[in-house]
């Protein structure tokens with residue numbers, strides 16, 4: 351039972367956002383109780399099986415910094431300087447993400463990160479109850495029913511306020527939809543993914559360059575690999591669920607057996623094949639993961655309940671921002687709760703600030719799939735990238751590359767999206783019909799940039 355203390359809050363989900371929010375709110379004097387569906391990963395090991403590692407960028411790091419846990423997380427992180435693009439002929443090309451090693455992203459292990467955050471949440475004063483899956487909520491009476499999946503036993507609790515950090519399949523969101531019709535819509539992508547593993551080399555080192563995010567772009571599908579600090583790589587293969595008629599593309603409907611996936615790798619990813627010794631076993635044991643974008647009209651029900659992170663705005667993973675955005679949500683919610691009372695006003699202010707930004711990163715994540723699988727090895731794209739870098743060097747406070755705004759800065763996503771669209775138009779128009787940058791009218795471009803792109807705060 352939760353107390354009647356008006357400063358008590360009940361959080362659902364001790365995943366990434368739930369734990370970080372618990373730290374931030376406990377530090378502010380809230381009495382936080384978390385209920386988590388799974389067992390304690392510190393005792394029984396982590397039961398995720400999905401997206402084993404994640405790219406951590408500045409937005410996420412900033413939130414960890416605010417909570418005082420950045421250093422502990424960064425101890426286990428592996429730096430990724432850029433995309434290592436693997437062509438079909440086995441040649442590779444490193445495309446740096448930023449200007450130098452101050453502009454990089456970091457691969458972090460989901461299980462290690464979650465355990466670091468759980469530990470810190472408990473140290474900050476939150477109490478965490480495992481094996482408690484939210485089942486149903488009576489919002490009027492302030493009762494929730496939780497189930498222990500080990501014995502199917504119900505456990506009823508009383509609550510003042512429920513905060514849902516219970517991920518893309520949020521049970522709290524489902525209950526809010528049932529009670530108040532908060533306008534839920536999920537658009538599934540017609541592509542899914544499978545995770546495979548590259549083990550350490552026989553000498554205990556990494557099999558391929560560790561400080562990069564590896565991509566094998568193949569038009570309508572692709573493979574990526576992120577390093578882990580135990581010298582392995584997690585490989586994710588993204589394929590359509592069904593191939594376009596007549597395309598001959600591989601798809602989950604046609605590549606089913608271990609032998610079929612081996613044939614696919616032999617044809618399309620020959621340099622990756624020898625790196626994945628358990629290819630067939632990984633393939634047959636892991637079901638494909640679904641990818642979708644979740645939209646909600648409203649994220650809160652008065653001051654009684656609110657959702658954040660994937661529970662409010664799950665997105666496709668192609669910008670590596672889902673967790674980063676969820677962490678930004680945590681800081682925004684904690685700060686809105688500092689600024690506004692009653693909680694209804696705080697939740698409304700949080701939603702007003704974050705919803706347009708979540709929508710923008712959801713859209714950018716969808717756009718980035720096309721870029722990653724189809725454009726990173728395209729000559730037009732490479733020329734536009736060259737011009738983008740040249741314009742950044744000439745106008746560093748105005749022409750800030752899309753990836754820089756999203757990944758290395760904390761520019762609101764919606765602003766980053768709007769500026770990126772404008773910049774993309776400039777890049778496409780200025781490079782149309784060209785094969786190199788000779789003949790570019792730099793003065794005309796400077797005039798256009800000064801007219802259309804105001805200086806961006808924080809750009810250097």
Ligand SMILES: Cc1cc2nc3c(=O)[nH]c(=O)nc-3n(C[C@H](O)[C@H](O)[C@H](O)COP(=O)(O)OP(=O)(O)OC[C@H]3O[C@@H](n4cnc5c(N)ncnc54)[C@H](O)[C@@H]3O)c2cc1C
Nearest residue numbers: 363365366367387401405484516517659660670672673674
């Ligand atoms: C393939 C893939 C790759 C990704 N790569 C990246 C990346 O590189 N960078 C990045 O920033 N993001 C990435 N993401 C997105 C990222 O995983 C999510 O955005 C992030 O995990 C969201 O955090 P969350 O706390 O909202 O949800 P989750 O991490 O899903 O946590 C939800 C928690 O709630 C618990 N729970 C669920 N239901 C209940 C219930 N009924 N009762 C109680 N507890 C419950 C769960 O057990 C879990 O602990 C990726 C996602 C995928 C699928």
